[in-house]
Amino acid sequence: MNVFRDLVRVAMTGLLARKIRTLLLLLGPMIGVAAIIAAVGLTDSAKGDLKAKVAELGTNLIEASASSSFGGQNPTLPEDVVERALTVTTVESVAPIVELSNIIVTPYEEAREKYETVPIPVVAVTPELPDVLEVPLVGGRWINDFDEQAGARSAVIGVGLAREFGVLPEELRTIDIGGHDYTVVGVLDSVQLEPGFDTAVFIPFSRAESDFLDDDILPNKIYARVDPNRVDESADALTTAISLGGPDEVKTDVKSEALELAAQSDRQLQLIVVSMGLLAIIVGGLGIANVMSISVIQRSAEIGIRRALGHTRRIIAVQFLLEAIVVGVIGGVFGVLLGMLSIFIGASIAGWVFVMAPWLAPAGILLAITISVMAGLYPARRAARLEPLETLRLG
Amino acid sequence: MQESSTHEVLMQLDGVSRCYGSGEATVWALRDVSLSIRSGDFVSIVGPSGSGKSTMLGLLGCLDVPTSGTITVGGVEVTRLADGPRTLVRGRSIGFVFQQFHLIPHLDALGNVETALLYRDLRPAERRERAMASLERVGLAHRGDHRPVQLSGGEQQRVALARALVTEPKILLADEPTGALDTKNAANVMEILGGLQSEERAVVIVTHDTGIANSAARKVSMLDGRIVSDEVLR
Structure with missing residues (x-):
C-alpha cells in the first residue's frame, strides 16, 4: 500500500513539475473524449424532445380501423368490436369512435363560409376515450354516461379549436353542429399521437345516431391500450379478432411507430463525428508517446540516479506508465466535462433537450485511459532499459 | 592491514576482470583484480584516466557485472544475481555520491533525500523524518525546501551525501566527490566523508586526485586495469 502511494506521489510530482508539458499531454485525450461525447450527445439531444415524447406517451397505443377491400364508402367495424377486442388478453382498454363526414360545424354565424370550405371533423x-388515449381535459368535462343515455346535445372540442373560438375554461357556450345547437361542456387537451383531434368536435354516440345517421351507428375505428411488452403480437391478434367473419378488412397501426422512427438519432452523422473523435484521441495518444519518449531522454540522468538508489527496472517502468495513466484519467475526466458542456451549450442554442446516455462518461474515461496506457508502454520500456552507468557519466 | 582484519568483510572482489567489445576490438578495462573492503575502511581508489577506476566504480556499485570473477556484497554473490535482485542489494548496501551531484532538479532537497527511501513500504511521515534527520547530519536541515538550483555546489553535494546516507548503507561510494567543487567546499565535503566511516561502514572514494587519495586511511592505486599497490596510510 505504501509502495503504491509512493508510485502515485512520484507520478503526480513528476507531472506537476512540468505543468505546460502535462497540459499539452492532457489535451489529446481530453479533446478526443470531448469530441466523441459531444457527437453522441448532440445527435441524441437533437431528437431528445421526440425521445422524451415517445417515453411519455408510451408505445402501446394501437389504432384499429376499418378499410374496405372493395373501395366501398364508409367502411365500418362490427357492432360488437369492443367485446371482440377485449377477447385479446393483452388488450387493457378499448374506446370506439365514429368519424362522421359532411357535417358543418359553425361556432358563430359570421364564420359559416369559412367552416363550410374547411370543415371541422366531427367524431362520435x-x-x-380520454382514458384510453391517456389525455386529460383542459377544462370542463368529457362526454359521460348520462349524455350517452339521454342523448344529450353535449360536445367537447379539441384544444386547438378552443383557441380558435376563444372558448374560456369553464365557459358554457353553444355551437352549431350540422344545424343543431350543442352545448360545449369541455375542452380536450392536445392528443400527441392523434394530432387531428386537436381541431375536432366530439359528440356522444347516441346523439350522433339520432342527429346525423339513417342507420344504426357502427364504429369505424377503435383505440386500444395493450401490454407494453407485447405490442406487435397484440396488433396482429386484434386484426384477427375484429375482422373475423366481418365484411370489411381491419387495419391496425401502432400509433407511436412514426414518432419512434422520427426520434432515431442520425446514426451516420454520429458515426462520422465519433470517428473524428477517435482519430483525435489516437493522435493524442501518439502525442503522449512522443512527448514521453523525449521526456525519458531528458530525464535519463534522473532515471540513472533512481536506478543507482535501488529502484528496479520494474519500478521505473511502472512509474512512467502511471504518469501516462494519470494523464489518461485527468484527460478523460476533463474530456467528459468538456463534452457535457458542449452538449449543454449546443442543445441550449438549438433549443434541444439535453440528452446524454449514462454509459458515455465511464466509457469516455476508460477510452482515454486505454489510449494513454498504450501510448505510455513504449516510453516506459525505454526508461526501464536505460543503463545507469551510461546515463550517469561516471569517472 | 592488520587492524582491518578484525573487521567484517563488506565487499569482496575475487579475480575480477571486465572487458568491453569482442574479437579484435576487445578492450580489457580490468584484469584479474582482487580486493576486500571491510567495515571501518576509509579507502581511496586512485589512478590516472584509463587505469580502470571508472570500471571499478561500476562494479563496486553493483551497477555493472564483471566478465569473469566474483563479487560478494554482505555475503551475497551479486555476480550471480539478475538485474532486479542486484538492484535491491545495491539499494540496501550502497550509497552513492557523484561528481556532478545528480540531484533530481524538480525536487527540493528533502524530496531528493526522500527519493532514496521510496518504494520501501515506509509511511510518508517516517520517510520524511528520516530524510530530515539525514539532512541535519550534513548541516542542511534549514535548506530542506530549496531546489538544487537554489543551492551552492557544496550544498548540493552535501544534499547528495544526505541522500546516500539516509538508507544507512554499509558502503558509501563516492566518485570524484570534490571534482566539481572549489577548495573550501571540497575540504568541507572531505571532512564530512572522513567522519562517516564507522565500525559498521566503509567509505570508498574513487578519484584521480592524489591529494584527495592521500587524505584517506588506505590507498589503492590502479594502472592499466590492475591494482599496483594497496597501502595503509594511517
Whole structure:
C-alpha cells in the first residue's frame, strides 16, 4: 500500500513539475473524449424532445380501423368490436369512435363560409376515450354516461379549436353542429399521437345516431391500450379478432411507430463525428508517446540516479506508465466535462433537450485511459532499459 | 592491514576482470583484480584516466557485472544475481555520491533525500523524518525546501551525501566527490566523508586526485586495469 502511494506521489510530482508539458499531454485525450461525447450527445439531444415524447406517451397505443377491400364508402367495424377486442388478453382498454363526414360545424354565424370550405371533423365518442388515449381535459368535462343515455346535445372540442373560438375554461357556450345547437361542456387537451383531434368536435354516440345517421351507428375505428411488452403480437391478434367473419378488412397501426422512427438519432452523422473523435484521441495518444519518449531522454540522468538508489527496472517502468495513466484519467475526466458542456451549450442554442446516455462518461474515461496506457508502454520500456552507468557519466 | 582484519568483510572482489567489445576490438578495462573492503575502511581508489577506476566504480556499485570473477556484497554473490535482485542489494548496501551531484532538479532537497527511501513500504511521515534527520547530519536541515538550483555546489553535494546516507548503507561510494567543487567546499565535503566511516561502514572514494587519495586511511592505486599497490596510510 505504501509502495503504491509512493508510485502515485512520484507520478503526480513528476507531472506537476512540468505543468505546460502535462497540459499539452492532457489535451489529446481530453479533446478526443470531448469530441466523441459531444457527437453522441448532440445527435441524441437533437431528437431528445421526440425521445422524451415517445417515453411519455408510451408505445402501446394501437389504432384499429376499418378499410374496405372493395373501395366501398364508409367502411365500418362490427357492432360488437369492443367485446371482440377485449377477447385479446393483452388488450387493457378499448374506446370506439365514429368519424362522421359532411357535417358543418359553425361556432358563430359570421364564420359559416369559412367552416363550410374547411370543415371541422366531427367524431362520435364514448365516455372511455380520454382514458384510453391517456389525455386529460383542459377544462370542463368529457362526454359521460348520462349524455350517452339521454342523448344529450353535449360536445367537447379539441384544444386547438378552443383557441380558435376563444372558448374560456369553464365557459358554457353553444355551437352549431350540422344545424343543431350543442352545448360545449369541455375542452380536450392536445392528443400527441392523434394530432387531428386537436381541431375536432366530439359528440356522444347516441346523439350522433339520432342527429346525423339513417342507420344504426357502427364504429369505424377503435383505440386500444395493450401490454407494453407485447405490442406487435397484440396488433396482429386484434386484426384477427375484429375482422373475423366481418365484411370489411381491419387495419391496425401502432400509433407511436412514426414518432419512434422520427426520434432515431442520425446514426451516420454520429458515426462520422465519433470517428473524428477517435482519430483525435489516437493522435493524442501518439502525442503522449512522443512527448514521453523525449521526456525519458531528458530525464535519463534522473532515471540513472533512481536506478543507482535501488529502484528496479520494474519500478521505473511502472512509474512512467502511471504518469501516462494519470494523464489518461485527468484527460478523460476533463474530456467528459468538456463534452457535457458542449452538449449543454449546443442543445441550449438549438433549443434541444439535453440528452446524454449514462454509459458515455465511464466509457469516455476508460477510452482515454486505454489510449494513454498504450501510448505510455513504449516510453516506459525505454526508461526501464536505460543503463545507469551510461546515463550517469561516471569517472 | 592488520587492524582491518578484525573487521567484517563488506565487499569482496575475487579475480575480477571486465572487458568491453569482442574479437579484435576487445578492450580489457580490468584484469584479474582482487580486493576486500571491510567495515571501518576509509579507502581511496586512485589512478590516472584509463587505469580502470571508472570500471571499478561500476562494479563496486553493483551497477555493472564483471566478465569473469566474483563479487560478494554482505555475503551475497551479486555476480550471480539478475538485474532486479542486484538492484535491491545495491539499494540496501550502497550509497552513492557523484561528481556532478545528480540531484533530481524538480525536487527540493528533502524530496531528493526522500527519493532514496521510496518504494520501501515506509509511511510518508517516517520517510520524511528520516530524510530530515539525514539532512541535519550534513548541516542542511534549514535548506530542506530549496531546489538544487537554489543551492551552492557544496550544498548540493552535501544534499547528495544526505541522500546516500539516509538508507544507512554499509558502503558509501563516492566518485570524484570534490571534482566539481572549489577548495573550501571540497575540504568541507572531505571532512564530512572522513567522519562517516564507522565500525559498521566503509567509505570508498574513487578519484584521480592524489591529494584527495592521500587524505584517506588506505590507498589503492590502479594502472592499466590492475591494482599496483594497496597501502595503509594511517
